[in-house]
Amino acid sequence: EPEVTQTPSHQVTQMGQEVILRCVPISNHLYFYWYRQILGQKVEFLVSFYNNEISEKSEIFDDQFSVERPDGSNFTLKIRSTKLEDSAMYFCASSRDRGVAGELFFGEGSRLTVL
Amino acid sequence: TQLLEQSPQFLSIQEGENLTVYCNSSSVFSSLQWYRQEPGEGPVLLVTVVTGGEVKKLKRLTFQFGDARKDSSLHITAAQPGDTGLYLCAGVPNTGNQFYFGTGTSLTVIP
Numbered sequence: 001e002p003e004v005t006q007t008p009s010h011q012v013t014q015m016g017q018e019v020i021l022r023c024v025p026i027s028n029h030l031y032f033y034w035y036r037q038i039l040g041q042k043v044e045f046l047v048s049f050y051n052n053e054i055s056e057k058s059e060i061f062d063d064q065f066s067v068e069r070p071d072g073s074n075f076t077l078k079i080r081s082t083k084l085e086d087s088a089m090y091f092c093a094s095s096r097d098r099g100v101a102g103e104l105f106f107g108e109g110s111r112l113t114v115l
Numbered sequence: 116t117q118l119l120e121q122s123p124q125f126l127s128i129q130e131g132e133n134l135t136v137y138c139n140s141s142s143v144f145s146s147l148q149w150y151r152q153e154p155g156e157g158p159v160l161l162v163t164v165v166t167g168g169e170v171k172k173l174k175r176l177t178f179q180f181g182d183a184r185k186d187s188s189l190h191i192t193a194a195q196p197g198d199t200g201l202y203l204c205a206g207v208p209n210t211g212n213q214f215y216f217g218t219g220t221s222l223t224v225i226p
Contacts, residue, residue: 004157033214035216042203042216042217042218042219043152043158043203043205043216043219044216045214045215045216091157091158093157103148103160103163104148104158104160104205104214105160106150106157106158106159107157108155108156108157109155109156109157
């Protein structure tokens with residue numbers, strides 16, 4: 001069964017360092033998303049991506065964040081200069097359709113710990 | 116601003132009991148989805164409800180979408196330890212195309 005895969009599963013970094021989280025969405029999906037979940041808190045939307053550009057982003061997704069689809073399979077989230085409060089579980093998701101019919105399929109997440 | 120409020124936030128019950136989780140909003144949603152998330156894993160889709168008043172059943176789970184499409188409920192009959200997890204509703208508001216997650220309900224079923 002097709003699935004969304006994420007790497008690394010866990011990354012520990014020092015504050016101020018750059019981090020890149022990688023995702024391989026399901027191959028025939030066209031819409032890609034990043035969400036984050038701070039420990040014990042709700043799942044928060046970061047950004048959606050379609051047709052090689054950002055289609056929507058939340059207020060969390062500031063200038064420190066960027067996304068890229070460098071090739072036909074990977075979808076990456078970059079945090080340029082990590083802060084302590086960036087520590088969270090980051091989930092990538094993809095969907096075939098958008099809106100009502102766009103059921104999201106999530107990866108298992110990348111846990112980021114900023115020291 | 117929290118679009119989707121879930122209640123209760125935490126629920127601990129004995130195996131075999133019934134329970135209901137609520138997802139409420141002041142906004143109208145074009146669809147609502149329910150996900151279950153286990154520790155260390157991503158959310159897994161359980162169901163999508165689209166039509167106001169719609170009821171969907173998934174084995175012992177019954178999902179209902181409110182007539183006004185502002186709320187939804189999840190009812191579990193005869194809960195089992197395997198039902199333990201974080202239950203999340205997620206909706207697409209009429210004003211946009213993006214999924215927003217609810218605050219979550221953490222369910223523990225004690226054997």
